[in-house]
Amino acid sequence: MYARLADDFAATISAVDDDQWGLPSPCDGWTARDLVGHVVDAHGIFLRLVGRELGDIPSVEDDPAAAFAAARAVVAADLDDPERAGATFDGLSGRTTFEEAIERFLVGDLLIHCWDLARATGGDERLDLDDYPVGQAQRSSGSIPPVVPGAGNRDRKVKASTDDPLRRSSSRRSLASSTVGR
Numbered sequence: 346m347y348a349r350l351a352d353d354f355a356a357t358i359s360a361v362d363d364d365q366w367g368l369p370s371p372c373d374g375w376t377a378r379d380l381v382g383h384v385v386d387a388h389g390i391f392l393r394l395v396g397r398e399l400g401d402i403p404s405v406e407d408d409p410a411a412a413f414a415a416a417r418a419v420v421a422a423d424l425d426d427p428e429r430a431g432a433t434f435d436g437l438s439g440r441t442t443f444e445e446a447i448e449r450f451l452v453g454d455l456l457i458h459c460w461d462l463a464r465a466t467g468g469d470e471r472l473d474l475d476d477y478p479v480g481q482a483q484r485s486s487g488s489i490p491p492v493v494p495g496a497g498n499r500d501r502k503v504k505a506s507t508d509d510p511l512r513r514s515s516s517r518r519s520l521a522s523s524t525v526g527r
Contacts, residue, residue: 347424347447350455351417354384357459358410360468366409370465377465380458381409387454388416395432395443397423420447 358381366378375383382405389399402415423429423443430444438449456472463470 346452347455348421350452350459351421354455354459354462355410355413355417357462357468358413361409361462361466365466368465371461377462378405378409380462380465381405381413384454384458385412385416387451388420391443391446391451392419392423394434394436394446395429397429420451 361377366376368377369375370377370380372380385399385402385405392398397419399416399419402419403411405412424447430442432443433440434443434446435441436446441449460470460472462468
């Protein structure tokens with residue numbers, strides 16, 4: 346699932362024009378570039394939990410696409426290596442593997458910030474949460490509201506609730522009046 350969402354996030358990044366990186370995002374105080382920086386930083390956080398680093402990667406300030414591609418390549422390589430993917434650490438949910446942590450957190454982060462980046466830059470906001478177990482789980486727990494059927498796959502609309510726990514506390518603008526999809 347990580348690979349597919351990383352593909353979606355990379356495609357969203359590639360659709361951003363150079364003059365759009367400073368645009369405000371749905372996360373108050375963050376620009377489009379800040380969103381990518383957050384996602385790249387999150388990759389590094391999970392690597393550090395198992396004693397690894399991103400290494401020398403491009404700066405998000407200089408090249409957001411290259412920075413994400415480099416961070417993604419490091420995490421993807423670790424997920425492809427059974428020993429590295431199975432490395433464990435003691436997290437908030439107890440003993441967890443690197444792979445489990447990526448699937449539990451980073452996948453959700455990619456999902457929500459893919460939408461945030463598209464919203465900030467006028468990109469394609471359509472997401473079919475049914476394609477992603479993390480989306481299904483978040484919807485069933487009430488953190489993402491029900492899907493409103495659209496014309497088909499990746500053409501569904503999702504109305505976000507004002508009590509969405511995925512919002513950074515009081516920082517993600519209320520999406521109650523907006524929709525994912527056009």
